[in-house]
Amino acid sequence: MSGRRTIRCAIYTRKSSEEGLEQGFNSLDAQHAACTSYIASQKHEGWRPVAQRYDDGGVSGGTLERPALQRLLADIDARQVDMVVVYKIDRLTRALTDFVRLVERFDAAGCSFVSVTQAFNTATSMGRLTLNVLLSFAQFEREVTAERIRDKIAASKKKGLWMGGLVPLGYDAAGRTLTVNQDEAASVHMLFDLYLEHQCLRRVEAEAGARGLVSKRRTFASGRTCGGVPFSRGAIHYLLTNPVYIGGVRHKDQVYPGQHPPLIARATWDAVQDALRANANRPRRGRGPGDTPDTHHTSPLAGKLVDESGDRLTPSHARSGVRRRRYYVSRRLIIGPQDRCDPAAWRLPAEELERAVGAAVAHHIRLCLDQHRLVSEPNPQISHRLKAAAGRIARFDDAGSTGWLHLVREGRVTQGRLLLTLDRAALATALAIDPAAIAQVALSIETPFQLRRRGAEARIVTGLERPSVDRVLCRTVARALAWMDQVRAGTSIAAIAQTEGVSERFIRARLPLALLSPQIVAAIEQGRQPASLSTELLVRTPLPSDWDEQARLLGFENSLRHFPLPTIRLPARP
Numbered sequence: 052m053s054g055r056r057t058i059r060c061a062i063y064t065r066k067s068s069e070e071g072l073e074q075g076f077n078s079l080d081a082q083h084a085a086c087t088s089y090i091a092s093q094k095h096e097g098w099r100p101v102a103q104r105y106d107d108g109g110v111s112g113g114t115l116e117r118p119a120l121q122r123l124l125a126d127i128d129a130r131q132v133d134m135v136v137v138y139k140i141d142r143l144t145r146a147l148t149d150f151v152r153l154v155e156r157f158d159a160a161g162c163s164f165v166s167v168t169q170a171f172n173t174a175t176s177m178g179r180l181t182l183n184v185l186l187s188f189a190q191f192e193r194e195v196t197a198e199r200i201r202d203k204i205a206a207s208k209k210k211g212l213w214m215g216g217l218v219p220l221g222y223d224a225a226g227r228t229l230t231v232n233q234d235e236a237a238s239v240h241m242l243f244d245l246y247l248e249h250q251c252l253r254r255v256e257a258e259a260g261a262r263g264l265v266s267k268r269r270t271f272a273s274g275r276t277c278g279g280v281p282f283s284r285g286a287i288h289y290l291l292t293n294p295v296y297i298g299g300v301r302h303k304d305q306v307y308p309g310q311h312p313p314l315i316a317r318a319t320w321d322a323v324q325d326a327l328r329a330n331a332n333r334p335r336r337g338r339g340p341g342d343t344p345d346t347h348h349t350s351p352l353a354g355k356l357v358d359e360s361g362d363r364l365t366p367s368h369a370r371s372g373v374r375r376r377r378y379y380v381s382r383r384l385i386i387g388p389q390d391r392c393d394p395a396a397w398r399l400p401a402e403e404l405e406r407a408v409g410a411a412v413a414h415h416i417r418l419c420l421d422q423h424r425l426v427s428e429p430n431p432q433i434s435h436r437l438k439a440a441a442g443r444i445a446r447f448d449d450a451g452s453t454g455w456l457h458l459v460r461e462g463r464v465t466q467g468r469l470l471l472t473l474d475r476a477a478l479a480t481a482l483a484i485d486p487a488a489i490a491q492v493a494l495s496i497e498t499p500f501q502l503r504r505r506g507a508e509a510r511i512v513t514g515l516e517r518p519s520v521d522r523v524l525c526r527t528v529a530r531a532l533a534w535m536d537q538v539r540a541g542t543s544i545a546a547i548a549q550t551e552g553v554s555e556r557f558i559r560a561r562l563p564l565a566l567l568s569p570q571i572v573a574a575i576e577q578g579r580q581p582a583s584l585s586t587e588l589l590v591r592t593p594l595p596s597d598w599d600e601q602a603r604l605l606g607f608e609n610s611l612r613h614f615p616l617p618t619i620r621l622p623a624r625p
Contacts, residue, residue, distance in 0.1 A: 058098045061105060061132040062086040063123055065142045069109035079106045082138040089167040090136060101132065112145040113193055115152070127160045135164035145193040208302040211309040219295050220267040221314050229295070229311035238264050239296060239314050242282070243323055246291055250326045252284040259287070291323055351456040352379065352405060358397050359465040366401070377401035397464060399502065405456060407500070411471060412455040415496045416478075425482075427490040455481075469500035524575055527586045528564050532572075535565035560590050568598035571607055581606035 064082040071077050083104065090098045103126070105119040115121075126132050135157070137143045143164070144150045157164060204214050212227040221239040222229040241264065245255045260281045268279040282290075290296075297320045298313035299306040350366035356379065357363050364379040381396035419425040458481060460474035473494045479486035534547055544562075548555045574580050584605060594601055601607075 056097055058096065058133045059101050059131065060090050060098050060134040060136050061101050061103065061123055061126065062090075062136050063105045063107075063120065063143060064138065065107040065110060065112060065117070065119075067109070067111055072108045077108075079108055082142065085138055086136045086167055089165075098134065112141060112143075115144070115149050124156060127157065127162045130160060132160075132162055135162060137164065137166050139168055140166050141192075145190050205302055208300050209307050211300055211307055211311075213300070213309070213311065217269065218267070219293060220290065221296070222311065227310075229309075231312055231314065235267060236314055239290070242287060242290060243296075243315055243319055246287075246323055246326065247319070250330060252287055255287055256282060256284050288327070291327065296320065350377065350379070350401060352401075352408060352459065352462075355459050356462045356464055359463065362396070364397060364399070364464065379404055397502070399464070407469070408459060408462070408471065409455050411469065411496055411498045412458055412473070416455070416493075419490075419493045424490060425493045426484070426488045428488065464500060467500060469496075469498050471496040521575070521578065521580065521584075521586075524580065524584070524586050524589065527561060527589070528567065528572060528575055531561045531564035534558060534562055538562070563594050564589060566594060566596065568601055570598070571601060571605065574607060 062083055064079045064086070066072065066078045072079070083106070087100060090100050103122075105123045107117045107119040110117045123132070123135070127135070135143070140150075144153060207214050207227070213224065213229050214227070215224075218224045218229065221232055221236045223232045241262070242255065242259060245258050246252070249255055249258065264282060266278045266280055266282060266286060268276065270276045294301050294306045295309065295311070296313060296315040297317055298309050298311060300309040301307075352364070353366045354363070358381050360381075362381045362383050365382045365385055367378045367380045367385065369376050369378070378401055379397070379399045381398070384396050384398065416425070458473050458477045460472050460477075462469065462471040473496070475486050475489055475494060478494070479489055537547055538544065544555050544558050548558050551558070571580075589605070592604060595604065
């Protein structure tokens with residue numbers, strides 16, 4: 052006995068609800084007493100209870116984010132616990148996937164566990180099967196309970212009952228219904244009247260702040276308070292669209308007649324909803340220098356694209372003098388200041404993204420037409436209409452057309468891929484065919500996608516790239532060739548600089564570009580240079596005399612074999 056190893060046993064207890072926890076001997080104490088007795092019965096095996104208690108009261112077993120459980124796991128990782136003792140398996144967890152993660156963590160730390168009311172040996176295959184069956188039933192019980200609660204809430208809301216949550220401004224909770232709070236009701240009426248007067252959330256926000264309107268003040272059971280602050284535009288929009296104010300109870304996308312009194316007349320409510328819908332579809336007009344009252348700034352992909360984390364790409368813009376640049380930005384960069392340096396977030400130039408998406412859609416539709424994959428069961432009438440549609444598509448410029456963006460229903464931008472889903476009804480309308488005839492495969496698009504930087508400039512590169520001539524780059528190389536001819540003819544650099552109206556340093560920095568290989572010059576002339584190559588990069592890069600080394604250094608290494616040697620040189624003057 053003296054040589055037997057001591058097994059340090061930690062008792063874990065849990066109760067889903069807080070009911071009864073205030074009693075002197077509650078459910079947690081009962082579980083702890085049963086586990087203590089079991090450990091005492093194994094004293095001859097070296098089992099000893101640890102002094103620390105791990106009790107989670109009022110915490111669901113559907114999550115591992117429990118204070119006492121996290122403390123227990125930390126002690127297990129620190130090798131301070133050899134055995135976890137629970138009253139039943141479902142006290143530890145009700146989710147099979149969570150249990151697998153816990154067992155892996157226990158095994159990594161050399162820790163075991165035991166259930167005092169469910170005797171089985173996990174060292175055998177039959178014991179593990181028994182354990183998995185018990186966990187499956189525990190998870191099934193939890194899911195059935197959750198479904199029963201959801202069904203009860205849905206049935207209660209259909210009867211118009213108030214089923215809890217944050218009480219809206221203008222009301223107080225009274226059991227399963229709401230009563231009017233006269234002091235707050237005045238603020239609700241004023242917000243509806245202000246929107247009918249201004250029909251602009253920004254102006255309503257300013258006017259409400261000037262009049263001292265604030266949100267509902269709330270005090271929680273923990274003593275924490277919130278509210279009592281000026282309304283934001285989002286809060287005003289949510290209030291104006293909350294059907295509780297016309298006596299309704301919302302459940303998911305359905306609204307049922309409630310048992311509480313309405314605050315807003317139906318006519319006022321309908322007028323506000325019509326105005327909100329009309330203003331939501333109205334293109335934004337210019338409000339800055341360089342914009343006329345008729346200038347529209349639309350973002351046709353707004354609300355349609357998300358990034359790889361599911362964050363929506365929100366339209367944004369920036370100004371440089373009178374120039375206005377549009378972007379599509381991951382929403383967390385706008386609403387979360389702590390995430391503004393997130394490297395996984397996107398800030399995409401809007402015009403380039405719209406051109407890339409439009410090109411991808413047009414190319415996909417043309418490809419489906421060519422491969423007869425656009426419709427599932429073609430017939431003579433549909434074939435005739437598709438031939439007419441092919442003629443319309445052929446007149447579109449894939450690289451620059453954005454006329455197909457209205458066909459996009461949703462999309463996802465990821466590192467390396469652009470995934471798009473087309474709207475069946477919109478595509479059928481564009482092609483003048485029956486929506487049911489369109490094949491499912493024709494509605495999904497996947498194409499390569501990259502955002503490449505060229506100094507401060509960002510360029511989107513897709514798998515549908517066409518040659519794009521960089522006129523500034525061509526002009527720089529042409530001037531370098533012309534200046535080199537003059538130098539060889541005996542003209543001094545100082546004389547060239549004086550003639551061109553630039554400094555000698557400017558000339559000396561660009562003269563080496565005249566020594567570029569003919570194939571690189573031809574690639575630049577044809578617009579087939581790498582997307583990352585810019586004039587600034589070309590000027591600042593020390594060019595070796597070896598042409599192969601030049602190609603490797605400038606990113607032409609794998610592409611120059613496709614370019615023939617030029618038969619003529621670039622013009623001496625742009």
